[in-house]
Amino acid sequence: MKSHVTKELTPQQLAKVLQLLDDSLKQIDHKTLRELEQSRKQAVAVLENSPRVAESQPAVTGLRYALQLSPHGNYRRWVMALVMLTVFSGFFGSKFLRNNGSIDTDTLVLASELPPEAYTDKEFVAWLEHTSRL
Amino acid sequence: MATSKELSDFLAQVERRAFKQAAYAVRDDHTALDIVQDAMMRLAEKYGTRPATEFPMLFQRILQNAILDHFRRNKVRSLWTTLFSSFSSGDDDEEYDLLETLAGEGAKADDPEVTLDRAQTMKLIETAISRLPSRQREAFVLRYWQELDVAETANIMGCSQGSVKTHCSRAVHTLSALLQAKGVQL
Numbered sequence: 001m002k003s004h005v006t007k008e009l010t011p012q013q014l015a016k017v018l019q020l021l022d023d024s025l026k027q028i029d030h031k032t033l034r035e036l037e038q039s040r041k042q043a044v045a046v047l048e049n050s051p052r053v054a055e056s057q058p059a060v061t062g063l064r065y066a067l068q069l070s071p072h073g074n075y076r077r078w079v080m081a082l083v084m085l086t087v088f089s090g091f092f093g094s095k096f097l098r099n100n101g102s103i104d105t106d107t108l109v110l111a112s113e114l115p116p117e118a119y120t121d122k123e124f125v126a127w128l129e130h131t132s133r134l
Numbered sequence: 135m136a137t138s139k140e141l142s143d144f145l146a147q148v149e150r151r152a153f154k155q156a157a158y159a160v161r162d163d164h165t166a167l168d169i170v171q172d173a174m175m176r177l178a179e180k181y182g183t184r185p186a187t188e189f190p191m192l193f194q195r196i197l198q199n200a201i202l203d204h205f206r207r208n209k210v211r212s213l214w215t216t217l218f219s220s221f222s223s224g225d226d227d228e229e230y231d232l233l234e235t236l237a238g239e240g241a242k243a244d245d246p247e248v249t250l251d252r253a254q255t256m257k258l259i260e261t262a263i264s265r266l267p268s269r270q271r272e273a274f275v276l277r278y279w280q281e282l283d284v285a286e287t288a289n290i291m292g293c294s295q296g297s298v299k300t301h302c303s304r305a306v307h308t309l310s311a312l313l314q315a316k317g318v319q320l
Contacts, residue, residue, distance in 0.1 A: 009310045013320040014278065017309070020256045021263075021279055025150040027256070032163060036153060039171035040145040044138045046175060047182035 140186040145174055148190070152197055155275050158264040159201045169204055173197040194280065194290045198272065255318055262312040266305055269293075273301030274309070 009017065118124050136144075149170060156166035173196045181192050263271060269291070276287045277298065288295045313320065 009306050009313075009320070013310075014306065016320045017259055017313075018279055020252070020259050021154070023252075024256050024260060025154060027253075028150055028153065032153065032167065033150075035167050036149040036170065037146075039167070039174050040142060040149060042171070043145060043174035043178035044142045046178040047136075047141055048138050050179065050182060 135183045136186040136189065141178060141182060141189070144186060144189045144193070145177075148193060149174075151280065152193070154260075155197065155279075156201055158260065158271060158275065159268065160204060161264055165204065169200045170197070172203075173200045176200070191286060191290065194276065194282070198290055255320075258313065258316050258318050259309075262309055262316070265312060266308055270301050270305035270308060273298050274305035277302050 152170045152173065153163075153166055156169040157163055160166055160169065173193065176196045177189065177193050181188070181196075184192065263274065266274060272291055273287060276282050276290060277284065282290070284295045284298050288298045291298065291301075293301075
């Protein structure tokens with residue numbers, strides 16, 4: 001039977017092997033390097049054009065844009081928002097008041113024209129309360 | 135979230151090693167380029183928005199998968215097992231006597247006294263690495279060349295830390311034997 005003795009690589013030899021491997025990186029031909037560069041650029045372009053990035057960037061930018069009062073006319077947005085808020089609150093507020101007020105007014109008008117006997121009629125009082133609720 | 139500049143810088147930093155790593159595995163520069171390009175694209179598409187600190191591990195894993203995909207796609211696993219048949223019976227974890235198989239090569243090897251210049255030594259080392267059994271090569275490249283720790287290497291290779299240590303040990307042993315057989319003096 002044959003007998004062979006193989007020496008394990010010493011740490012120094014292993015380091016030299018790794019150093020030579022590192023050196024081999026400098027020996028890669030220009031054509032390959034160009035293709036690697038091209039691949040890298042394509043990958044970066046994919047990231048830049050990915051929907052997640054495209055969606056997230058305007059949201060962040062928009063938030064920053066809205067929150068900062070820059071000297072580039074952003075205050076107009078705030079003024080517009082305040083005007084819109086005033087208009088909407090005035091519109092809905094007046095509508096609310098008008099609705100509530102109309103009930104009270106109707107009750108008052110109706111009550112002012114009722115004869116005193118009406119208040120002693122239990123059925124009428126029940127009808128009046130039912131109508132007011134409507 | 136990583137910026138496109140961070141991605142670009144990272145890829146610029148690792149692309150050469152990745153190319154060599156793939157080339158050692160597939161033994162074809164053109165295919166290696168395709169694999170690296172594929173890995174870069176996968177990283178950008180699927181993990182581009184992850185923090186840049188996660189890129190090294192993710193990219194290594196993607197690269198390893200891309201290499202495996204290449205072999206699966208082309209169904210050439212038999213090719214490398216045939217090429218490595220002189221070293222092993224096809225199972226990396228199985229014990230084998232490398233030195234007996236190298237006896238023939240050793241006889242044909244250049245005279246050990248011949249001094250090889252640096253470029254030749256480099257070439258021989260690269261050839262030896264490309265001839266390592268796949269798992270040994272992966273472990274060697276990731277653990278020693280990429281300087282990942284055992285846990286990271288195990289994570290990328292999808293095996294236990296004990297297996298990584300075994301593969302690394304065998305890789306060094308095999309490499310040493312191959313280089314000696316070629317008369318490489320380090």
